[in-house]
Amino acid sequence: MYPNLFSPITVQGLTLKNRITMAPLYLGYAGQGGTVSEMLLDHYRLMAQSGAAMVVVENATVDHPSGSGSNRTLRADTDDNLDGLKHLAAAIKQEGALACLQINHAGRFAHATDRPVAPSAVKTFGRVPYALEKNGIDRIVDKYATAAARAKAAGFDMVELHGGTGYLLAQFLSPRTNQRSDEYGGSLENRQRFALEVLARVKKAVGALPVGYRFLADEWMPDGLQLTESRQFAKSLARTGIAYISVMGGTYESFSLKDVVEKSKQEGYMLDLATAVRTAVDVPIIAAGRFATGSFAERAIAEGKTDLIGLARVLWADPRWPQKVRDGQEGSITHCNPDCGDACMHMVMKGRPAFCVAWPADKMKSWKAKFL
Numbered sequence: 001m002y003p004n005l006f007s008p009i010t011v012q013g014l015t016l017k018n019r020i021t022m023a024p025l026y027l028g029y030a031g032q033g034g035t036v037s038e039m040l041l042d043h044y045r046l047m048a049q050s051g052a053a054m055v056v057v058e059n060a061t062v063d064h065p066s067g068s069g070s071n072r073t074l075r076a077d078t079d080d081n082l083d084g085l086k087h088l089a090a091a092i093k094q095e096g097a098l099a100c101l102q103i104n105h106a107g108r109f110a111h112a113t114d115r116p117v118a119p120s121a122v123k124t125f126g127r128v129p130y131a132l133e134k135n136g137i138d139r140i141v142d143k144y145a146t147a148a149a150r151a152k153a154a155g156f157d158m159v160e161l162h163g164g165t166g167y168l169l170a171q172f173l174s175p176r177t178n179q180r181s182d183e184y185g186g187s188l189e190n191r192q193r194f195a196l197e198v199l200a201r202v203k204k205a206v207g208a209l210p211v212g213y214r215f216l217a218d219e220w221m222p223d224g225l226q227l228t229e230s231r232q233f234a235k236s237l238a239r240t241g242i243a244y245i246s247v248m249g250g251t252y253e254s255f256s257l258k259d260v261v262e263k264s265k266q267e268g269y270m271l272d273l274a275t276a277v278r279t280a281v282d283v284p285i286i287a288a289g290r291f292a293t294g295s296f297a298e299r300a301i302a303e304g305k306t307d308l309i310g311l312a313r314v315l316w317a318d319p320r321w322p323q324k325v326r327d328g329q330e331g332s333i334t335h336c337n338p339d340c341g342d343a344c345m346h347m348v349m350k351g352r353p354a355f356c357v358a359w360p361a362d363k364m365k366s367w368k369a370k371f372l
Helices: 038-049 079-093 134-154 168-173 193-206 227-239 258-263 271-278 294-302 313-317 321-326 343-349 361-371
Strands: 009-011 014-016 020-022 054-061 098-104 158-163 211-218 245-249 285-288 308-311
Touching: 038 054, 038 079, 054 079, 054 134, 054 158, 079 098, 079 134, 098 134, 134 158, 134 193, 158 168, 158 193, 168 193, 168 227, 193 211, 193 227, 211 227, 211 271, 227 245, 227 271, 245 271, 271 285, 294 308, 294 321, 308 313, 313 321
Parallel strands: 020 054, 020 308, 054 098, 098 158, 158 211, 211 245, 245 285, 285 308
Antiparallel strands: 009 014
16 A cells, blocks of 8 residues: 555665654653653654654754753763763664654753843743854854764764754744844845854764755744745755755744644645745655645655655654554554644643653553653
8 A cells, every 4th residue: 555655765875665754753751961761762762663764863952051942852962972872873773764863952942041042132932032143153053063973973874953943043044033134144045044054064074974954934923934935945955965854834933823723733734835845946855744644645745745754743642653554554543633732742841751642541551650
């Protein structure tokens, strides 16, 4: 079943055995201080056992604490965590999946510090970040490069730059959050400068290791980044040799808007964004956003709307989703419930590791006994 979904694809010399990837999903499973915990290892081992071709480990900070979303954000900014990262990459690869580490600076959404930084001092959820000076910008660019080199040393097959969800790379790109008047602000050419400098220095640091990009196509805010500019930015990424573009929409400031909440309950609700980006560039595109069924994912690829599928909460709710889809057992899939009120997100926002309220009772009991 589903010949397109289960066909291989090559991305800069690496062969993905099918078109299914695990999209990055923060669940608060790292240890306090961002260490690689047993919970994190167990989680990603299970995700790799799912049959997905590539597993993207979420949101490893390049600069702690100023770039960390929380004290449970995985750290890639220190060699003290290198052995843990090696265990993590090995756990994924031993199960037959490619291992990718997403690296990130949270910028104004950094909650592990009381001095968050951003392109401009734009108030965010009651806090005003400090506007970065040029020496601070260059320091952070270097932090991305050293974190990427650390990912390579740990054995990851790819690195992904987190330019989504309204984090620092996206903050520079957005006309809403970037109000600078220097060479990093104003025109799109200037607002994309920071991300392109990060990409160039990361690529220099990792050599032939493929570098992908988690891509914010539309903030879903009236004064924010929208497709007209983001498609132009995608072309800039493509010219620099990006390995793939993983497309998403929305930020922490728009996720709770009523129309966005309703939109997010629909299957493939971000597919149109991925398709719009795919028409602008000639690099592999990953589409995410509630791909609940194999038939929907198959059509998206067969119709040329995307090249790969990114499963986040869908795969977490049922790690056997790829196997059940492949074997014609879709009726037994445990689905992420769009009407649960984002219980998992509320857990992590309270600093607690998340569990899925849709899990069967026996799995829920086992998870709580092991980890709570």
